[in-house]
Amino acid sequence: MTKHDLNYSYYPGCSLHASAREYDESTRGLFHALGIGLVEVPDWLCCGATPAHNVDELLSLSLCAKNLALAERVAGDLAVACAACFSRLKATQHHLAESETKRRQVEYAIDGEVSFAKPVKHLLEILATDLGLDRLAAAVRKPLAGLRVACYYGCLLTRPPEVPQLDCVEAPTIMERVIGAAGAATVAWSHRLECCGANFTLSRPGVVLKLSGDILASAKRAGADCLMVACPLCHGNLDIRQKEIEEATGNRFGMPVFYMTQLLALAVGVAPSKLGFDSMIVNPLPLLREKGLV
Amino acid sequence: MKHTKMQLSTETMNLGFVRKVEALSGSSVRRCFQCGKCSAGCPMRSFMEHPPNRIVRLLQLGQYERVLAGRSIWYCASCETCTTRCPNKVDLAAIMDALRKCSWDARGPSKESLVQLANRLFLDNIRTYGRQYEMRLAAVFNLRSGKLLKDFMLGPTLLTRGKLKMFHRKNRNIGEIEKIFSRIEELRKKGEAP
Amino acid sequence: MSRIGVFVCHCGENISRTVDVEKVAAEAARLPGVSYACDYKYMCSDPGQSLLKKAVAEHGLDGVVVAACSPRMHEKTFRSAAKSAGLNPFLCEMANIREHCSWVHEDREEATAKASDIVAMMVARVKKDKRLVPITVPVTKRALVIGGGIAGIQAALDIADAGHQVVLVEREPSIGGHMAQLSETFPTLDCSQCIMTPRMVDAANHPNITLHTYSEIESVDGYIGNFQITVRKKARSVIEERCTGCGICSAKCPQKKIPNSFDKNLGLRPAIYVPFPQAVPNTPVIDRANCTYFRSGKCGVCQKVCGPGAIDYGQEDSLIVEPVGAIVVATGFELYSISEKPKGSPIKGYGEFGHGTIPDVIDGLTFERLASASGPTGGKILRPSDGKEPKQVVFVQCVGSRAREKGISYCSKICCMYTAKHTMLYRHKVHDGQAYVFFMDARTPGKNYDEFWRRAVEEEEAVYIRGMVSRLYQKGDKVVVMGSDIAVGLQVEIEADLVVLATAVQPRTGADTLAQKLGISYDRYNFYSEAHAKLKPVECATAGIYLAGACQGPKDIPDTVSQASAAAAKVMTLFAKSELEREPIVAKVNERTCVACLYCRKVCPYGAVEEKELRDRQGNLIRVVAYVNPGVCGGCGTCQATCPSKSVELDGYTDEQIMAMIESL
Amino acid sequence: MHGHKEKHAFEPKIVAFVCTWCTYAGADLAGTSRLQYPANTRVVKFPCTGRIDPVFILRAFQKGADGVLVSGCHPGDCHYMAGNFHARRRFAAFRQLLDFIGVDLNRLQFSWVSAAEGGKWVEVVTELTERVRAMGPMPEFRELEAEECWSGAIDTPELKEAYETIP
Ligand SMILES: Cc1cc2nc3c(=O)[nH]c(=O)nc-3n(C[C@H](O)[C@H](O)[C@H](O)COP(=O)(O)OP(=O)(O)OC[C@H]3O[C@@H](n4cnc5c(N)ncnc54)[C@H](O)[C@@H]3O)c2cc1C
Ligand SMILES: Cc1cc2nc3c(=O)[nH]c(=O)nc-3n(C[C@H](O)[C@H](O)[C@H](O)COP(=O)(O)OP(=O)(O)OC[C@H]3O[C@@H](n4cnc5c(N)ncnc54)[C@H](O)[C@@H]3O)c2cc1C
Ligand code: SF4
Ligand code: SF4
Ligand code: SF4
Ligand code: SF4
Ligand code: SF4
Numbered sequence A: 001m002t003k004h005d006l007n008y009s010y011y012p013g014c015s016l017h018a019s020a021r022e023y024d025e026s027t028r029g030l031f032h033a034l035g036i037g038l039v040e041v042p043d044w045l046c047c048g049a050t051p052a053h054n055v056d057e058l059l060s061l062s063l064c065a066k067n068l069a070l071a072e073r074v075a076g077d078l079a080v081a082c083a084a085c086f087s088r089l090k091a092t093q094h095h096l097a098e099s100e101t102k103r104r105q106v107e108y109a110i111d112g113e114v115s116f117a118k119p120v121k122h123l124l125e126i127l128a129t130d131l132g133l134d135r136l137a138a139a140v141r142k143p144l145a146g147l148r149v150a151c152y153y154g155c156l157l158t159r160p161p162e163v164p165q166l167d168c169v170e171a172p173t174i175m176e177r178v179i180g181a182a183g184a185a186t187v188a189w190s191h192r193l194e195c196c197g198a199n200f201t202l203s204r205p206g207v208v209l210k211l212s213g214d215i216l217a218s219a220k221r222a223g224a225d226c227l228m229v230a231c232p233l234c235h236g237n238l239d240i241r242q243k244e245i246e247e248a249t250g251n252r253f254g255m256p257v258f259y260m261t262q263l264l265a266l267a268v269g270v271a272p273s274k275l276g277f278d279s280m281i282v283n284p285l286p287l288l289r290e291k292g293l294v
Numbered sequence B: 001m002k003h004t005k006m007q008l009s010t011e012t013m014n015l016g017f018v019r020k021v022e023a024l025s026g027s028s029v030r031r032c033f034q035c036g037k038c039s040a041g042c043p044m045r046s047f048m049e050h051p052p053n054r055i056v057r058l059l060q061l062g063q064y065e066r067v068l069a070g071r072s073i074w075y076c077a078s079c080e081t082c083t084t085r086c087p088n089k090v091d092l093a094a095i096m097d098a099l100r101k102c103s104w105d106a107r108g109p110s111k112e113s114l115v116q117l118a119n120r121l122f123l124d125n126i127r128t129y130g131r132q133y134e135m136r137l138a139a140v141f142n143l144r145s146g147k148l149l150k151d152f153m154l155g156p157t158l159l160t161r162g163k164l165k166m167f168h169r170k171n172r173n174i175g176e177i178e179k180i181f182s183r184i185e186e187l188r189k190k191g192e193a194p
Numbered sequence C: 001m002s003r004i005g006v007f008v009c010h011c012g013e014n015i016s017r018t019v020d021v022e023k024v025a026a027e028a029a030r031l032p033g034v035s036y037a038c039d040y041k042y043m044c045s046d047p048g049q050s051l052l053k054k055a056v057a058e059h060g061l062d063g064v065v066v067a068a069c070s071p072r073m074h075e076k077t078f079r080s081a082a083k084s085a086g087l088n089p090f091l092c093e094m095a096n097i098r099e100h101c102s103w104v105h106e107d108r109e110e111a112t113a114k115a116s117d118i119v120a121m122m123v124a125r126v127k128k129d130k131r132l133v134p135i136t137v138p139v140t141k142r143a144l145v146i147g148g149g150i151a152g153i154q155a156a157l158d159i160a161d162a163g164h165q166v167v168l169v170e171r172e173p174s175i176g177g178h179m180a181q182l183s184e185t186f187p188t189l190d191c192s193q194c195i196m197t198p199r200m201v202d203a204a205n206h207p208n209i210t211l212h213t214y215s216e217i218e219s220v221d222g223y224i225g226n227f228q229i230t231v232r233k234k235a236r237s238v239i240e241e242r243c244t245g246c247g248i249c250s251a252k253c254p255q256k257k258i259p260n261s262f263d264k265n266l267g268l269r270p271a272i273y274v275p276f277p278q279a280v281p282n283t284p285v286i287d288r289a290n291c292t293y294f295r296s297g298k299c300g301v302c303q304k305v306c307g308p309g310a311i312d313y314g315q316e317d318s319l320i321v322e323p324v325g326a327i328v329v330a331t332g333f334e335l336y337s338i339s340e341k342p343k344g345s346p347i348k349g350y351g352e353f354g355h356g357t358i359p360d361v362i363d364g365l366t367f368e369r370l371a372s373a374s375g376p377t378g379g380k381i382l383r384p385s386d387g388k389e390p391k392q393v394v395f396v397q398c399v400g401s402r403a404r405e406k407g408i409s410y411c412s413k414i415c416c417m418y419t420a421k422h423t424m425l426y427r428h429k430v431h432d433g434q435a436y437v438f439f440m441d442a443r444t445p446g447k448n449y450d451e452f453w454r455r456a457v458e459e460e461e462a463v464y465i466r467g468m469v470s471r472l473y474q475k476g477d478k479v480v481v482m483g484s485d486i487a488v489g490l491q492v493e494i495e496a497d498l499v500v501l502a503t504a505v506q507p508r509t510g511a512d513t514l515a516q517k518l519g520i521s522y523d524r525y526n527f528y529s530e531a532h533a534k535l536k537p538v539e540c541a542t543a544g545i546y547l548a549g550a551c552q553g554p555k556d557i558p559d560t561v562s563q564a565s566a567a568a569a570k571v572m573t574l575f576a577k578s579e580l581e582r583e584p585i586v587a588k589v590n591e592r593t594c595v596a597c598l599y600c601r602k603v604c605p606y607g608a609v610e611e612k613e614l615r616d617r618q619g620n621l622i623r624v625v626a627y628v629n630p631g632v633c634g635g636c637g638t639c640q641a642t643c644p645s646k647s648v649e650l651d652g653y654t655d656e657q658i659m660a661m662i663e664s665l
Numbered sequence D: 001m002h003g004h005k006e007k008h009a010f011e012p013k014i015v016a017f018v019c020t021w022c023t024y025a026g027a028d029l030a031g032t033s034r035l036q037y038p039a040n041t042r043v044v045k046f047p048c049t050g051r052i053d054p055v056f057i058l059r060a061f062q063k064g065a066d067g068v069l070v071s072g073c074h075p076g077d078c079h080y081m082a083g084n085f086h087a088r089r090r091f092a093a094f095r096q097l098l099d100f101i102g103v104d105l106n107r108l109q110f111s112w113v114s115a116a117e118g119g120k121w122v123e124v125v126t127e128l129t130e131r132v133r134a135m136g137p138m139p140e141f142r143e144l145e146a147e148e149c150w151s152g153a154i155d156t157p158e159l160k161e162a163y164e165t166i167p
């Protein structure tokens, strides 16, 4: 086996350089430990996220197309960590392949060609399919035994059905399969696919309190120790706002919200100090200590 | 307007607007048979005055002012639940996008100026820096929305956890990014893009 | 003294496991009248049956009881065994000691005692059994079809094609019914006339079909296989055999301004007319109420111009008697009209829609005539009031139907589909017109039906508005429609140029009178009742009478034709034998004691009870009694339990038989 | 299941009048399904409950039945369309008569058991058996001139009315 038989270009997205710093750090740590190569796309720009497609589809498509063009400079399929960026980038390829007019407009805007050839892959897909669950399981040094995880998909990892094609749109199991390979137990719960309030976090935090509150309550009901997410937006709403939600609803959750890469990296033996547990608002260390994982 | 009766005729039904929404969204409006499944699963339904199915219904009747006057479209979280589950493949999420664009372009009488403002700042950020800097976004939003105290408590917490970058710099390729914005504006001016 | 044989079966171990079969046989042997009793491993097997036959012969048995399984299982088997042993099969009974005993009880003692009781009951019964002979009725292989719409035509053609004679009776001057009035038909949009006319001609030309148009059923006598039908041929004033259908009479008739009801009064016709150009037969009829000659004795133009001399002003109604073996009723439906509701309609009226006073409010059938290429406007959609092309047309569904408190609770079943069709036809003819439909829901459960409706909405851009209409009123030359869109939650107002009401499908006026003549039952709306909603959907409870088409309930053409062919198949099944044989379980009246109260007639679900006049030799009426027609009686026994003077008895279940069982307890 | 079976001091005699098409077949089904029920019932088969003359019920009581069951098709499912409907009307009036004579109406049970309801047959029979067992033997029943009684009963206003309303 060569040092890296899997190599990817990497689009972290804005959040991973700021509020989701621990997602970025743990991703790099995990991939390094698994021997997967990851090279950041130079000069990538914001994908436009929800606000762009919300009001200006052409802009949204153009920003994403530009990023795809930039990614061409690095070898390997494009690995994306953020579910929102993943969704936008994939949707762009999908819509532009369907509409000749839109493609021409976009190509004019970015002054270049749209790259349809570059496969856009979410980290989950890379772990579950490209690497494979067997190899992932083989790499586990510290099984997450005893940890009951509620896997939270949110909206954009699976929807709309024809875009991400990651897993069954209404009953996905990819997160459960991946974290299961690391020895964790997963709970069956009702709000896996409900919306957390997404980008209303800025303009209408009340919405987030309600929707994310329901999600936390559902996970708690199912007996989960913690939540696992694959999207910085979800993380922001469920972790950063958790205290506020507790105040608003009068419920106590105390539910650490991990990025999936944090838990996996922990399992494959990356030092906990390198996984940004200290940046989480709901302190996960008591739980991890209790389970003998740190 | 809100509760006045609908006078239906070929004149009062703005079908041109409907066709525009259909073109922008790439989704048929007429296919909808008002089953209500979209509204049944919409996480934002309780915040909207027109549930998603009614938005489509008003569109079918060409009631364009009634749709844009409401705040429903600004409360859509783009979660795609409706689109995913619609039995008729009505792409409601895309229709919502299209409606917001229409309202945005018209700088129309949206009641949800806060969401509009957040969107606007977000896009401005991209144009100026190339990437999103959450600290700046939040700070400017608070300043401009007059909600100075909003999230006041969160700011310091996040800073101490290293979650907000106080300092940021522009992308090296900021020139190329500006070009995208201006070229899109140019296309629109020439009427070559919606 | 009777000589009964009792045969107790082990059924392998199924019975003998819990029932002491030897003991049962031994106890049976002691019962009075039993001269032979035995037990055997498998009574239904060949050796078991031979055992029975041998015993009948050797012991001269005059009745047998087989104590074994349920009669529903093997009664036929043992009765035919008895028959081949020379015993009347109705003198063989079964005692059910398996399903009703050994299988449901565990205690051997109790089960054995119960088995003995059951045997004793059946022995008591068989002693009172009478020899019965299966009833045979000859079958006249000739069918009557009443009503010449698509249902009647289809049924008549199917039966005639099978080689049987058919008499087709149609009330109007031409066959064709409603389908002849339609423009194009859902779900395929093929032209109604184009598919209908050839069938009409086939029916008229078929060597096995006798057509009586402008005729009605005067009376019906007899029963299955043997009906006598009297047909009243109304005076046409035209001798059918002479008329060549040249049409000169109609062309020359000076009375030309009579509203043509075939065209829903939108067009005009002369006093001597055929209802529509493709009419079958193409023989005119004089509308005596509007003919000058009949009103004042003057004119006579038609007679003068008619070359073959076919006009006969003196013609009178004639009565024809037709013997038939089976009847298919196919008299179709009528549409409720908001202005002139059919007599006896349960609908309370539509004052809120103007009671028919707004000229541009029409019904679905009128719209069909407007859209029909052979209609009064040549297929142009022009509104009645001023002949202008309407640009905004509002369709209103469920008018009269599904409005329990307005009179009718049922769904008319066809109007959702034909309204969708109307919006399409309208769009095809008036490209810049807009169709609106007020509806509660679209009921489109048929092959390619929902797709058809969706096409109207999605491709032909009909605006469907969920919600009923509250009121219609005239405003200038517009009709204002006040409705609401319940999805939006707002009132809707449309100033329409034309409003089309999908009014309720109702039975024919007078459907009940015909039913009474036929002795068939009908529901509270006058739709004819099938014998069983699921398993006998084309049979009437009255044997030998079958239903086809919309007379049984609202139906579209595919359903109508299916039912018509099914009815025809039933008729052919009946005609497959020249004699009918049926179980002789029928009621008989004791004429000596019957007091003619006719309670029995009231309760009989089959209409089997008739009045019979008893006369002396001179023919003087002595008295009237009830008479049960064995061809019709279904054998339920309700009459017997009802008769206050105990004058009617059901063979096979006589009071004697039942009492014997009870008393043996 | 061969559990301990109680022996009772009193075993009532039950007569069941059933129609061929529904209840008789339902009882057959109980058999083919091997359901278990008390062995006290004796079945008399009729084409239809419409054939069941109340006199039979009287006679059964006279002949020592402690309980009587009348069972046929569910309303609307009658093989003969309306037989059970007439039966229902007739028995409504008849119950009053029985009551008048002094028969405890708890000894007479009417029910609907379809050909598919083997389980229901078992329930009905078991329940009636247990109820009648608890009531004890039927008191000595004075001989009635059944015919008279019945022909008299047809003229009760209830029955008259019942028949007037038959369509
Ligand atoms: C507006 C409208 C549009 C429709 N469009 C469609 C369509 O597009 N597709 C479709 O599948 N269906 C359609 N239908 C339904 C269709 O008309 C019926 O299914 C069909 O006509 C039923 O045929 P029928 O023979 O049972 O009855 P009818 O057509 O009513 O025929 C009955 C015949 O019996 C005669 N008759 C009545 N009483 C007597 C009597 N006492 N003695 C002798 N003769 C008698 C009548 O004169 C008539 O000729 C439509 C109906 C309406 C009202
Ligand atoms: C949940 C449900 C509830 C319903 N309730 C009602 C109701 O209340 N009232 C009502 O009127 N209707 C009801 N229906 C509808 C009713 O079940 C159908 O109308 C009816 O069963 C159709 O009968 P069928 O003989 O056409 O088809 P089926 O019942 O499907 O019979 C077809 C038979 O053909 C056999 N077969 C199939 N392929 C082959 C082959 N290649 N070779 C040999 N044999 C083959 C099958 O094994 C089967 O036995 C209901 C249906 C459903 C699903
Ligand atoms: S789910 Fe689709 S068809 Fe149903 S109401 Fe919503 S948009 Fe219309
Ligand atoms: S995309 Fe918008 S309208 Fe659709 S379900 Fe999500 S929030 Fe509701
Ligand atoms: S003119 Fe005589 S032959 Fe000609 S259609 Fe009239 S009646 Fe018949
Ligand atoms: S006699 Fe009567 S039918 Fe004949 S032409 Fe004169 S008006 Fe017409
Ligand atoms: S078919 Fe449709 S329009 Fe007609 S009564 Fe039924 S629901 Fe109403």
Ligand code: SF4
Pocket: C445
């Ligand atoms: S598909 Fe079934 S449930 Fe739906 S409308 Fe048709 S019949 Fe009713």
Ligand code: SF4
Pocket: C589, C593, C594, C595, C596, C597, C598, C599, C600, C601, C625, C626, C642, C643, C644, C645, C646, C647, C648
């Ligand atoms: S009920 Fe009896 S008495 Fe009355 S008419 Fe019928 S048979 Fe005769």
Ligand code: SF4
Pocket: C586, C587, C600, C603, C604, C605, C606, C607, C608, C609, C628, C632, C633, C634, C635, C636, C637, C638, C639, C640, C650
């Ligand atoms: S037995 Fe039934 S069907 Fe026959 S005559 Fe009597 S009531 Fe009518």
